[in-house]
Amino acid sequence: MKPVKIYAVFIRQFYLLRGNYIRFMSAFIWAILDVLLWGFISKYLSSFGGATFSFATVTFGAIILWDFTSRIQQGIMTAFLEDIWSQNFINFFASPLKLPEYIAGMILSSIMTGVIGLGLMAGIAGLLFGYNIFKIGLLIALFLFILFVFGVAIGIMISALIFRYGPAAEWVSWPIPFVLSMLSGVFYPVSTLPSLLVIFAKIIPSSYVFEGIKSTLATGSLSEANAINIFIGGILSVAYLFFAYWIFIRVYQRNLKTGALARFSAENY
Amino acid sequence: MDNIIEVKNLVKKYNSFTAVNDISFVVSKGEIIGLLGPNGAGKTTIINMILGILEPTSGGVKILGKDSIKDRAEISKNINFSAVYAHLPLNLTVYQNLYIFGLIYEVENLKTRIEELLREFDLKKFRNSKAGLLSSGELSRLNFAKAIINKPCLLLLDEPTASLDPDVAEQIRTKIKEYVQKNNAGVLWTSHNMREIEEVCSEVMFLSRGKILLHGNPKTLPRDHHKKDLEELFIKVAREPLEIME
Numbered sequence: 001m002k003p004v005k006i007y008a009v010f011i012r013q014f015y016l017l018r019g020n021y022i023r024f025m026s027a028f029i030w031a032i033l034d035v036l037l038w039g040f041i042s043k044y045l046s047s048f049g050g051a052t053f054s055f056a057t058v059t060f061g062a063i064i065l066w067d068f069t070s071r072i073q074q075g076i077m078t079a080f081l082e083d084i085w086s087q088n089f090i091n092f093f094a095s096p097l098k099l100p101e102y103i104a105g106m107i108l109s110s111i112m113t114g115v116i117g118l119g120l121m122a123g124i125a126g127l128l129f130g131y132n133i134f135k136i137g138l139l140i141a142l143f144l145f146i147l148f149v150f151g152v153a154i155g156i157m158i159s160a161l162i163f164r165y166g167p168a169a170e171w172v173s174w175p176i177p178f179v180l181s182m183l184s185g186v187f188y189p190v191s192t193l194p195s196l197l198v199i200f201a202k203i204i205p206s207s208y209v210f211e212g213i214k215s216t217l218a219t220g221s222l223s224e225a226n227a228i229n230i231f232i233g234g235i236l237s238v239a240y241l242f243f244a245y246w247i248f249i250r251v252y253q254r255n256l257k258t259g260a261l262a263r264f265s266a267e268n269y
Numbered sequence: 270m271d272n273i274i275e276v277k278n279l280v281k282k283y284n285s286f287t288a289v290n291d292i293s294f295v296v297s298k299g300e301i302i303g304l305l306g307p308n309g310a311g312k313t314t315i316i317n318m319i320l321g322i323l324e325p326t327s328g329g330v331k332i333l334g335k336d337s338i339k340d341r342a343e344i345s346k347n348i349n350f351s352a353v354y355a356h357l358p359l360n361l362t363v364y365q366n367l368y369i370f371g372l373i374y375e376v377e378n379l380k381t382r383i384e385e386l387l388r389e390f391d392l393k394k395f396r397n398s399k400a401g402l403l404s405s406g407e408l409s410r411l412n413f414a415k416a417i418i419n420k421p422c423l424l425l426l427d428e429p430t431a432s433l434d435p436d437v438a439e440q441i442r443t444k445i446k447e448y449v450q451k452n453n454a455g456v457l458w459t460s461h462n463m464r465e466i467e468e469v470c471s472e473v474m475f476l477s478r479g480k481i482l483l484h485g486n487p488k489t490l491p492r493d494h495h496k497k498d499l500e501e502l503f504i505k506v507a508r509e510p511l512e513i514m515e
Contacts, residue, residue, distance in 0.1 A: 008372035090355040094320040
């Protein structure tokens with residue numbers, strides 16, 4: 001992998017954001033709206049005091065972190081979609097750009113939007129609602145890392161899905177964060193789910209993160225059981241990443257054989 | 270080694286349909302080879318296999334002695350292309366497009382190279398214009414500037430002058446000929462403009478239904494087949510390929 005080529009994929013996305021303020025705003029407006037909406041909801045719920053106060057503060061933090069995960073996933077997916085929309089596939093895939101470099105470039109651009117979005121949300125949460133997302137200390141870095149890896153994995157998987165079934169498959173990608181947030185226990189403990197869905201929750205890395213956050217915030221420290229759970233979440237997220245990469249490569253190889261790579265456009269599907 | 274590209278027994282099948290059927294040819298340094306044939310004859314399929322974005326069913330393509338699929342990233346540094354169906358991102362400026370592709374092709378002294386290209390292709394005044402705002406002639410010049418940004422030894426041009434007015438088409442042809450002379454590069458060129466092919470190509474191959482039917486000098490080939498010119502020969506190949514084969 002050559003950094004200069006990864007940078008080329010990244011800078012393409014950066015130029016797009018910089019060159020159009022509407023596009024720039026659209027990348028962050030949802031983050032701002034989310035934090036405002038949930039900030040007000042949390043403020044209202046906190047007014048009841050006691051257990052409700054604890055629920056509101058924990059959930060508000062979880063929502064900010066989940067937004068970061070979704071933004072990472074969408075950052076990768078939209079970077080990929082840009083190449084479909086601009087019919088730029090041949091220029092990239094017939095160039096010396098290698099697949100890992102292409103994917104790394106997309107990840108880098110998703111970090112750009114994800115980190116700015118997170119910064120904005122954390123800033124607004126702190127300034128307007130007096131909420132400090134970093135109050136759980138260094139553990140936040142660990143949680144963010146697991147969610148980042150998981151977001152990247154989901155972004156690559158969705159891109160592979162679009163790569164395989166064509167741009168029409170794009171619609172599938174938008175509800176996925178909602179489904180995952182439901183199973184990850186962002187808004188409630190995983191135990192709230194019916195037992196069948198709990199099984200699904202157990203194979204989703206983010207569910208371990210959000211259970212960990214809730215427990216840490218409630219008790220003020222990280223228990224041994226929680227540390228194990230976070231470890232499982234970390235391992236799972238890395239496994240998801242490898243699996244997503246493998247799927248993307250398989251789809252690429254298939255498209256190389258079928259000719260879909262050479263003539264990839266909405267009209268062909 | 271004078272051969273830049275060696276295509277050997279190349280076959281591409283899509284289920285029972287054979288798009289390219291056992292094709293072999295070479296392109297040497299300084300040569301401009303025309304790949305002609307009616308729509309659907311297999312020209313773009315061949316170009317895509319050479320570019321490494323389509324895997325052959327059998328046979329293979331060697332560029333500078335290396336496999337076009339296995340060593341794609343390595344050989345891609347030395348080749349480039351321009352095709353009517355491969356758009357540069359229209360929402361980026363002329364300069365940004367050249368900069369991004371220059372990085373991908375690892376062009377040395379990139380900024381100087383971009384300035385050279387902007388000057389050579391009369392694109393200086395458009396350097397900060399979005400590519401989508403350019404006329405088709407200006408866009409073709411940008412596409413061609415991108416195609417030679419890495420000074421490739423093999424250029425693949427799939428209808429590079431399609432939809433251009435005669436004046437701009439002539440400018441592009443001149444640029445390509447100059448480039449080949451200066452860099453001793455090889456070119457594989459598809460076009461439906463027979464006058465253009467006669468003017469620039471040292472050799473042509475007529476394709477029909479995935480096979481090479483005729484191969485030779487564009488100036489003498491029509492006469493050899495009792496036709497007035499290349500256009501008449503093209504029509505004959507398109508309408509009665511079996512007769513030609515006989």
